[in-house]
Amino acid sequence: MDSFHKDMLDLLPRLRRMARVLARDPADADDLTQLTLERALTRRDQWREGTRQDSWMFRIMRNAWIDESRSRARRGRVLAPPEAGANAADPAAQTLDSRLALTAVEAALDALPEDQRTAVALVLIEGLSYQEAADSLEIPMGTLTSRLARGRTALQAALIDQGARP
Amino acid sequence: MTVSDEEVFAYVDGELPPETMARITAAMTKDPALAARIQAQKDLRRLLSGAHAGVLREAIPPKLKAAATNGAKPAEVIAFPQPKPKEKAKDRIRVQKPASPSTRPAFAVRKPPVWAAMAACLVAGLAVGRLALPSPPTADGRAAELPTAVGPLAQALEDGTAAGAASGPVRVGVTFKSQAGRYCRTFQGQTQAGVACRAEGSWRVLAVSPAATAAGGQYRQAGSETPAAVMAVVDDMIAGAPLDAAGEAQAVKAGWR
Numbered sequence: 001m002d003s004f005h006k007d008m009l010d011l012l013p014r015l016r017r018m019a020r021v022l023a024r025d026p027a028d029a030d031d032l033t034q035l036t037l038e039r040a041l042t043r044r045d046q047w048r049e050g051t052r053q054d055s056w057m058f059r060i061m062r063n064a065w066i067d068e069s070r071s072r073a074r075r076g077r078v079l080a081p082p083e084a085g086a087n088a089a090d091p092a093a094q095t096l097d098s099r100l101a102l103t104a105v106e107a108a109l110d111a112l113p114e115d116q117r118t119a120v121a122l123v124l125i126e127g128l129s130y131q132e133a134a135d136s137l138e139i140p141m142g143t144l145t146s147r148l149a150r151g152r153t154a155l156q157a158a159l160i161d162q163g164a165r166p
Numbered sequence: 167m168t169v170s171d172e173e174v175f176a177y178v179d180g181e182l183p184p185e186t187m188a189r190i191t192a193a194m195t196k197d198p199a200l201a202a203r204i205q206a207q208k209d210l211r212r213l214l215s216g217a218h219a220g221v222l223r224e225a226i227p228p229k230l231k232a233a234a235t236n237g238a239k240p241a242e243v244i245a246f247p248q249p250k251p252k253e254k255a256k257d258r259i260r261v262q263k264p265a266s267p268s269t270r271p272a273f274a275v276r277k278p279p280v281w282a283a284m285a286a287c288l289v290a291g292l293a294v295g296r297l298a299l300p301s302p303p304t305a306d307g308r309a310a311e312l313p314t315a316v317g318p319l320a321q322a323l324e325d326g327t328a329a330g331a332a333s334g335p336v337r338v339g340v341t342f343k344s345q346a347g348r349y350c351r352t353f354q355g356q357t358q359a360g361v362a363c364r365a366e367g368s369w370r371v372l373a374v375s376p377a378a379t380a381a382g383g384q385y386r387q388a389g390s391e392t393p394a395a396v397m398a399v400v401d402d403m404i405a406g407a408p409l410d411a412a413g414e415a416q417a418v419k420a421g422w423r
Binding site: 017034041103124153 | 171172175176179181206207210211213214215216217218219221222224226227229230231233234235236
């Protein structure tokens with residue numbers, strides 16, 4: 001196994017975490033992770049040695065998620081609001097349990113609009129720099145910092161609402 | 167000095183030029199309100215850094231490990247999803263209503279046929295002749311995606327021992343009990359290796375990988391010949407230690423019951 005594959009294996013826990021933030025539903029998140037791994041392998045020649053593999057893979061994941069969301073939209077799916085959960089039609093006990101087990105901060109994060117949620121996750125959970133996060137999302141720095149600011153403000157308000165003062 | 171919210175965020179994120187960072191650090195000592203705003207953001211940052219940390223501690227699903235090592239030298243593994251009791255009903259629904267507006271139509275509908283097709287191709291290509299039959303979806307949707315070993319593969323899995331002479335085209339490697347309490351064995355054919363588990367009287371192939379071929383086409387000793395990717399699948403499934411020769415012989419004699 002070469003270092004590309006090894007690094008990808010090492011990144012798996014973080015890729016799954018990022019997928020959890022994007023997809024919210026654990027099963028969807030693992031499907032998204034799998035799609036990301038498959039795409040990363042087919043686009044391996046686009047990976048530049050010496051650049052961060054995590055940022056590169058987060059970008060692939062983000063694009064895979066956009067493609068996935070579009071294909072769902074084409075199928076006429078109306079996106080469920082976060083309160084209904086991503087599992088509105090899948091009331092399996094296990095999934096409900098996993099929703100209930102979310103911490104206050106995870107629930108507040110899940111309730112953010114997707115663009116803010118992604119910016120917050122890349123910088124504040126994954127620890128990417130502003131530049132790396134902006135590159136991953138293929139957006140200008142100013143757009144990233146404004147999404148980050150709106151996300152933070154909303155999180156702060158939500159957490160204070162719940163009495164879980166950060 | 168006036169410090170905007172954006173500057174507070176960037177300060178906490180360490181994204182300001184060093185001189186601005188220093189200026190704000192100095193201002194905090196004289197401005198309790200500013201210090202409180204910064205502290206609140208530091209707290210939020212710390213809280214967020216632990217969000218979904220539970221995912222990091224979870225065992226990685228074998229299918230993802232397999233996907234990450236797919237194409238890696240010296241071997242690649244195709245791991246078939248193991249049917250779990252709670253998924254049976256869902257699987258059946260997917261098969262019957264592929265166009266139903268479920269919450270994850272694109273993933274759920276697209277994937278099983280792909281896996282099933284791969285299983286069929288790979289298994290048909292195993293060493294000499296047909297070694298396993300892809301199992302058709304049963305009425306209750308059970309084991310819809312796991313191929314059943316037949317012919318020499320089934321025979322080796324059923325009666326073979328790791329130490330025994332390689333009388334057929336397939337050798338068995340490690341024998342172990344899975345976390346679900348099933349007997350499982352790794353096997354090695356001329357071109358493919360894999361893992362199979364005993365379920366309801368037959369052997370189901372869970373994963374296959376190109377075999378690690380020995381120089382001169384000779385079989386190597388059990389264990390050393392098993393591709394690393396197959397061993398990774400074993401590591402995910404195994405409960406306790408592999409069976410020793412005596413345990414293996416006893417299980418064969420008892421017909422894997």
